[in-house]
Amino acid sequence: MKRLSRNLAYLFISLAIIFMLAFNLIGSEVATDGVLQEPFFLIPFSYVSFVLGIIFAVISVVKKKKN
Structure with missing residues (x-):
């Protein structure tokens, strides 16, 4: 995971x-x-993708620190 x-x-x-x-x-x-x-539709897609990437990166770091 x-x-x-x-x-x-x-x-x-x-x-x-x-x-x-x-x-x-x-x-x-x-x-x-x-x-x-x-x-113009590429700008919101970019922002949403970046935010999701940051969220998953934080989840990955938290799980790594937990173990």
């Missing part, structure tokens, strides 16, 4: 980094009709 929470922490933090990189690489632009086009 210790490995699972540590691996989940790595996974979610990696996903957060990937989402932010994708947001920056895709970029945003203004269409000819004045509408802003950007992949």
Whole structure:
């Protein structure tokens, strides 16, 4: 179980980094009709993934200290 929470922490933090990189690489632009086009959905996904990664990292550290 210790490995699972540590691996989940790595996974979610990696996903957060990937989402932010994708947001920056895709970029945003203004269409000819004045509408802003950007992949805004990646920002909340990144924040949620990062928070979940931190939570699982804390769980992993607490379990490691307990044993």
